[in-house]
Amino acid sequence: MKKRSASVVAVLALLGLATALTVVVAGPAPPSGYTKQEDVGSDFIKQVGKFAVNVYKIAHMIPMSYLSTSQCWSSPAGGGANNYWMVLRATNWTGMAGSYVSTVWGIPGSESKTWKLLTFNGTM
Ligand SMILES: *[C@@H]1O[C@H](CO)[C@@H](O)[C@H](O)[C@H]1NC(C)=O
Secondary structure (H helix, E strand, C coil): CHHHHHHHHHHHHHHHHHHHHHHHHHCCCCCCCCCEECCCCCHHHHHHHHHHHHHHHHHHCCCCEEEEEEEEEEEEEECCEEEEEEEEEEECCCCCEEEEEEEEEECCCCCHHHCEEEEEEECC
């Protein structure tokens, strides 16, 4: 009897762990205001992701390489500009791929030198 209740507790603990892991796999959620889901398969969103990695890389002199974007949401910023919030993967100088959350400001269709990197942080 005592043994049985211990295993019930163990199963409940495992279920709790599974729930916690699911949350981690789902990844970070966009901040409020980022309501438009962007197409992460589009060339445009790939360029926005590459821009974020390149600007961070140059600013911090870290050899990094853009890999992919898994989530991107935008929020209107006025004057035809948007803020873009994205979850992307990139390698650092160790060659290891990591997950990063970045926000970028820019006007779609404008030159990349007018774009601005707002934030760039590792996730986990
Ligand atoms: C390189 O990226 C990996 C994956 O995100 C990370 O675990 C590692 O700490 C990073 N290395 C350095 C030196 O920042």
